[in-house]
Amino acid sequence: VTSSRDIAVLSYHVQVQPGLLKDIGALASRLTPGHTFALVTDEHVAERWLEPVLKSFEHAAPWARVLSYAITPGEAQKTRDTWAAVTDWLLRHRCSRDTTVIALGGGVVGDLAGFVAATFLRGVPVIQVPTSLLAMVDSSVGGKTGVDTSAGKNLVGAFHQPLAVLIDPNTLATLPAVHARAGMAEVLKHGAIADATHFEAAERFGTALRQATERGLAVHWHEAEAINLIARSVAIKAEIVARDERESGLRKVLNAGHTVAHAVELVSAYRWLHGEAVSVGLVIETRLAEQAGIAVRGTARRLQRALDAVALPTALPSDLPVDALIQAMRSDKKASAGELAFSLLADIGRTFGDERLGWAMVLEEDAVRAELARAQGPPYEQTADKPPIAGPRA
Ligand SMILES: NC(=O)c1ccc[n+]([C@@H]2O[C@H](COP(=O)([O-])OP(=O)(O)OC[C@H]3O[C@@H](n4cnc5c(N)ncnc54)[C@H](O)[C@@H]3O)[C@@H](O)[C@H]2O)c1
Ligand SMILES: [Zn+2]
Numbered sequence: 001v002t003s004s005r006d007i008a009v010l011s012y013h014v015q016v017q018p019g020l021l022k023d024i025g026a027l028a029s030r031l032t033p034g035h036t037f038a039l040v041t042d043e044h045v046a047e048r049w050l051e052p053v054l055k056s057f058e059h060a061a062p063w064a065r066v067l068s069y070a071i072t073p074g075e076a077q078k079t080r081d082t083w084a085a086v087t088d089w090l091l092r093h094r095c096s097r098d099t100t101v102i103a104l105g106g107g108v109v110g111d112l113a114g115f116v117a118a119t120f121l122r123g124v125p126v127i128q129v130p131t132s133l134l135a136m137v138d139s140s141v142g143g144k145t146g147v148d149t150s151a152g153k154n155l156v157g158a159f160h161q162p163l164a165v166l167i168d169p170n171t172l173a174t175l176p177a178v179h180a181r182a183g184m185a186e187v188l189k190h191g192a193i194a195d196a197t198h199f200e201a202a203e204r205f206g207t208a209l210r211q212a213t214e215r216g217l218a219v220h221w222h223e224a225e226a227i228n229l230i231a232r233s234v235a236i237k238a239e240i241v242a243r244d245e246r247e248s249g250l251r252k253v254l255n256a257g258h259t260v261a262h263a264v265e266l267v268s269a270y271r272w273l274h275g276e277a278v279s280v281g282l283v284i285e286t287r288l289a290e291q292a293g294i295a296v297r298g299t300a301r302r303l304q305r306a307l308d309a310v311a312l313p314t315a316l317p318s319d320l321p322v323d324a325l326i327q328a329m330r331s332d333k334k335a336s337a338g339e340l341a342f343s344l345l346a347d348i349g350r351t352f353g354d355e356r357l358g359w360a361m362v363l364e365e366d367a368v369r370a371e372l373a374r375a376q377g378p379p380y381e382q383t384a385d386k387p388p389i390a391g392p393r394a
Contacts, residue, residue, distance in 0.1 A: 003224065005231035009141055009238035010245060012164050016136075016231045018222040020168040021049060024102070024129060025056035029064060031163050032125050034100035037061075038090055039068040040113035041104040042077075045131050046070040048174045053104060053129070067093055071109065075270050078108045078148050080156065086116045100125045100163070106132035106179070107139035107274075111154070114145030118160035125163040131171040133183025134275055137190065137233035140165045142241040142251075152266065152331070159246060169230060172221040177213035182275025184209065184310045185257075187229060189282060190236040192303060193253050196349030198232050199306065205229050206310035252359040253351040255343040257282035259335075260372075263328035267320050272313075276380070279312035282345075284375050288363055289344040289352065291371070296347045303348070315377025322372045326365065340368050 004017040015027075028037060037057060041050055050068060057066045069089050071077050090099065103113035103126060110128055117126035128140035146157015172180065184206045191199025205225060212219050220226060237254065244251040260281035264272050283304050289295035304314045316325075330338040341360040346352040353359035 003222075003227055005227060007231060007235045007238050009165075009234075010143075010161055010242055012162060014141060014165040014167065014234050014238065016167040016169065016227055016234065018168060018170045018227070020166055021052045021129075021171065022056050023060075024053050024127075024166060025058070025064075026060035027164065027166060028100060028102060028127055029057075029061035031127065032100045034064070034098050034125065036065045036067065036093075036095050036099040037102055038093075038095060038099055039066065039102045039104055040086060040109060040116065041068065041070050042073040042106070042109050043070045044073045045105045045109070045171075049104065049131060049171055053102075067095075071112070073108070075108055075148070078112050080147055080149070082112055083116055083119075083147050086112070087120060090116070090120055095120070097121050097124060100127060102127045102129060103140075103162075104129045104131065105135070106130070107135045110135050110140050111145050111157070112147060114143075114160055114162070115147055115157055118145050118158040123160065126160065128162040128165045130165065130167060132175055133172060133180050133230075134186055136167050136169075136172075136230050137183060138186045138237065140167075141234055141237050143245070153262065161245075165234075167230060167234075169221040169226055172226075173218065177209075178273065179275075180209060180213070180219065181206075181310050181312055182273040185275035185278040185282070185307065185312055187233050188303070188306055188310075189254075189256055189278060190233045192282065192345055192348055193256050193351045194236045194240075194349060195232070196347075198229075198236065199348050201225075201229060201232070203306040203309055206306065210309065210311045249355065250359055252343045253353065255360075256345055256351065257285050259329055259332060259340065259342045260284050260325070262332050263325040264316070264320060266328045267324045272380075276313050279307045280314055280316060280375070283307065283314045284316075284371055285342050286345050287374075288342065288367060288371050289346070291367060292344075292361070292363065294344050294346060294352045294361070299345055299347055303345075313380040314375075315380070316372065316375045317379040318376060319379070322369055322376075325372055326369060329368075340365060 007014040101117040130136045130140040143161035261277035264277035286300035
């Protein structure tokens with residue numbers, strides 16, 4: 001089929017294909033000799049997409065034992081408590097080393113289920129089946145798994161590469177628009193760090209996405225344009241991850257916009273979605289890069305235009321005070337000795353840095369403060385189209 005894409009990452013493959021969900025059972029049982037498949041999902045995703053996955057196992061692997069567990073949706077569940085609950089569930093069902101975990105959901109499910117798989121019996125395989133745009137283009141690829149603690153996000157975790165990443169763009173049909181937009185921030189980031197042509201394609205797609213959702217129209221996620229957008233984003237991330245699996249250097253370029261973004265998430269008490277925070281972070285950090293003479297003049301404005309077109313936030317409302325943001329940045333897990341470090345763009349499609357200089361740049365607090373102050377703007381209203389709260393526990 002021409003609508004299928006296959007991207008190699010390290011030792012595994014990412015497959016992007018509309019309708020792939022109905023093949024999960026066949027693909028999973030071919031990839032692993034596992035006799036037990038432990039599906040971990042959340043209640044929103046379970047309600048819409050669990051049944052086709054279960055059916056696919058009934059057809060393709062009727063001998064297999066298939067268990068499923070749906071967590072309560074949301075970042076607040078990405079904790080050690082939920083990790084323990086899922087692990088206890090596997091133990092209760094006497095799962096052994098022939099178990100394969102299947103993470104069906106957004107980045108929360110992927111990070112959590114991946115971490116369960118990384119630690120269960122010292123590690124069992126995980127297959128990532130991402131259902132949010134962010135999870136498809138970013139979190140399911142690269143092997144980072146983990147949970148949050150009250151001290152911050154993703155502070156406890158492990159590198160655990162999946163056995164495969166199976167992406168069915170059709171699942172995006174039910175993704176709330178606010179999450180689709182948030183995912184577009186990472187798609188644009190991938191273009192901005194590595195490929196100006198992809199950046200432009202993402203801007204066009206993002207504009208169409210915003211227009212469609214504003215009019216209540218369906219987004220054509222099954223069509224070539226969307227498939228290419230997802231596949232190209234994955235390929236950019238895959239190439240970087242393959243060259244620096246454990247983030248000792250180059251992989252840091254994926255953190256463009258993220259020093260400010262993590263501070264915004266923390267100070268907003270996670271009311272801002274990750275992608276929304278990345279959006280404003282990209283603009284502010286790129287303005288800083290321009291001032292430092294690192295980025296070509298106009299790069300920040302170019303980014304802002306694309307992010308505005310998707311209706312992503314590019315200003316800081318007054319409930320995110322500069323002092324609190326600076327403090328949060330100092331305690332970021334990537335900051336050493338409280339320095340303010342950034343992975344900066346040099347231009348649209350190109351990052352700053354090399355083996356000698358490194359890929360993160362320390363900037364003066366005064367300059368950062370001034371830019372955060374300059375970015376203050378009107379309050380950002382998240383669109384209210386939240387997913388309906390429903391779904392039985394599987
Ligand atoms: N591991 C990594 O490298 C990495 C990279 C980036 C982000 N992350 C993590 O990813 C998480 C964010 O991921 P996210 O944005 O996918 O959040 P999420 O998993 O909370 O999903 C967003 C919302 O969409 C719902 N949803 C997902 N797919 C759906 C579908 N197809 N139909 C209907 N509803 C659907 C979910 O139930 C949830 O309510 C954060 O915890 C972040 O730290 C990890
Ligand atoms: Zn991110």
